[in-house]
Amino acid sequence: MRRVSRWDPRDVIAAKRDGAALDPEAIERFVLAYAHGDVGDGPAAAFLMAAVVRGLDARETLAMTRAMIASGDLVTFGDLGRHSVDKHSTGGVADGVTLVFTPLAAALGLAVAKLSGRGLGHTGGTLDKLEAIPGLHTDLEPAAIADQVRSVGCAVAAQSPNLVPADGALYALRDATATVPSIPLIAASVMAKKLAVSTELILLDVKAGSGAFMRTPEDARALAEACLELARGDGRPASAAVTDMSQPLGDAVGNALDIAETVEVLRGEVRGRLRELSVAFAARALGHLHGVAIDDATARAEAALDDGSALDRFRAMIQAQGGDPRVVEDPSGVLPRAPLRIPLIADRGGVLTAVAADRIGSASGALGAGRLRKGDPIDPAVGIVVHPKIGDRVEEGETIGEIHARTEEDADEAAGRTLAALTLGPDPVPPPPLILDWLDGA
Numbered sequence: 001m002r003r004v005s006r007w008d009p010r011d012v013i014a015a016k017r018d019g020a021a022l023d024p025e026a027i028e029r030f031v032l033a034y035a036h037g038d039v040g041d042g043p044a045a046a047f048l049m050a051a052v053v054r055g056l057d058a059r060e061t062l063a064m065t066r067a068m069i070a071s072g073d074l075v076t077f078g079d080l081g082r083h084s085v086d087k088h089s090t091g092g093v094a095d096g097v098t099l100v101f102t103p104l105a106a107a108l109g110l111a112v113a114k115l116s117g118r119g120l121g122h123t124g125g126t127l128d129k130l131e132a133i134p135g136l137h138t139d140l141e142p143a144a145i146a147d148q149v150r151s152v153g154c155a156v157a158a159q160s161p162n163l164v165p166a167d168g169a170l171y172a173l174r175d176a177t178a179t180v181p182s183i184p185l186i187a188a189s190v191m192a193k194k195l196a197v198s199t200e201l202i203l204l205d206v207k208a209g210s211g212a213f214m215r216t217p218e219d220a221r222a223l224a225e226a227c228l229e230l231a232r233g234d235g236r237p238a239s240a241a242v243t244d245m246s247q248p249l250g251d252a253v254g255n256a257l258d259i260a261e262t263v264e265v266l267r268g269e270v271r272g273r274l275r276e277l278s279v280a281f282a283a284r285a286l287g288h289l290h291g292v293a294i295d296d297a298t299a300r301a302e303a304a305l306d307d308g309s310a311l312d313r314f315r316a317m318i319q320a321q322g323g324d325p326r327v328v329e330d331p332s333g334v335l336p337r338a339p340l341r342i343p344l345i346a347d348r349g350g351v352l353t354a355v356a357a358d359r360i361g362s363a364s365g366a367l368g369a370g371r372l373r374k375g376d377p378i379d380p381a382v383g384i385v386v387h388p389k390i391g392d393r394v395e396e397g398e399t400i401g402e403i404h405a406r407t408e409e410d411a412d413e414a415a416g417r418t419l420a421a422l423t424l425g426p427d428p429v430p431p432p433p434l435i436l437d438w439l440d441g442a
Contacts, residue, residue: 009047012026016051017046017053024063024066027063027067034166034170048174048185055184056185061188061229062234064185064188065230066234067166068188069192071165072162073160075196077111077146078146080111080113080146082153084199086202087203087285088203088204088205090190090214091207092209092249093360094211096129097205097249098116098126098156099130099259099262100278100310101281103154103313106154107312108285110153110286112155113145114126115159115163116156116157116159129255132256132259133335136321136322138156138157140157152316156321163193170185183219183222186223188230194236195234195236200237201237204228204240206220206227206242208220211246211357212245217436221242224437232441236441244436249277250274251274252384253361254364254385256381261274263331268307272389273434283300284297336381338404340404342408343399343401345397345398346396346397347396348396349393349394351394352390352391352394352422353425355390356423357421359418360418364382364383366414367382367414384404385401385402386418388400
């Protein structure tokens with residue numbers, strides 16, 4: 001009787017351990033076997049470690065990405081009646097761009113059907129911030145998302161558990177086995193979630209600096225290029241910006257606080273780096289999808305913030321998802337409020353020359369604004385507001401922000417940690433550039 005050979009996942013592990021380039025079929029079979037429970041955590045952890053040590057080339061990374069996509073559902077929205085765009089950020093402190101960009105792009109006639117996740121680390125994610133608005137829900141089915149986008153222009157919903165489940169399982173294993181810092185593995189994780197959702201353009205915001213996962217512009221650029229290579233391999237238009245995260249992008253580091261700042265930006269009341277970057281992404285999308293010259297697209301995006309049309313889209317999105325639309329008129333009266341609001345007083349004077357943004361994020365997380373593990377509760381009301389940016393002069397005794405806390409002890413600790421994260425010097429310094437590079441996937 002003819003013997004049928006049995007596939008052995010150890011062969012895949014050994015080949016990568018020894019530095020061999022794996023066939024795409026071998027990687028896809030391994031990843032899908034892990035997703036289906038036919039390969040255990042032990043072999044999968046060994047494969048991940050081999051991939052970190054030996055690396056994955058572009059062909060292998062694309063195969064891994066495609067396998068993660070194939071492990072779950074594909075999300076399509078049909079004809080939305082508008083050109084569609086999806087935007088993803090690798091995350092950073094006070095990064096509220098998605099909250100501003102989504103209604104802004106809708107006000108410019110684009111469709112934004114955004115699937116987001118919950119945050120780990122410094123503060124909550126986009127969903128946590130939106131859910132600080134009383135009544136708002138994000139558990140929307142694809143058909144409901146499509147209907148809302150057709151009527152409102154935008155929707156932000158929770159990522160389905162069936163969307164790239166292999167990525168969720170592998171990421172948890174990477175976190176447990178110290179195999180997170182690998183550009184190919186990070187790129188595959190990011191792009192599997194983007195490519196599993198049908199949109200005409202993918203925009204990526206890859207952060208670099210003290211408040212980001214990628215600490216240097218060089219590493220951020222390498223990640224951006226890896227992500228764009230995966231988009232090319234899947235035939236999807238994409239563009240990536242490498243942006244500065246050497247300091248908090250906005251002023252608010254919290255959840256309800258982020259929403260309040262979003263409303264101020266959408267009202268046209270606040271200028272600054274958060275508005276500037278939101279406008280840049282909206283203009284990029286409009287230019288790519290409608291063929292509008294970038295200067296004209298930028299002017300249109302600026303106007304949509306100043307004339308209230310972006311704010312109208314935000315109000316309509318909040319109402320469509322069950323939230324209290326009065327948040328756009330009276331954020332402080334609608335959003336959760338911490339019992340203590342303590343002024344943040346500068347303990348020394350000088351020019352702000354550097355910020356340890358990650359320390360400010362951690363201080364906000366310690367107040368309860370973030371989570372260490374999936375499923376941990378967060379406190380939407382607490383957080384930190386810090387106004388000065390690099391290059392600004394600060395006077396000793398000046399109020400430079402606020403601490404929103406539950407107890408005086410928590411507030412004092414957060415204030416101390418925040419002030420310690422600020423470096424002041426005697427001489428003027430220029431503000432760092434906000435956008436370090438734009439990369440196209442074409």
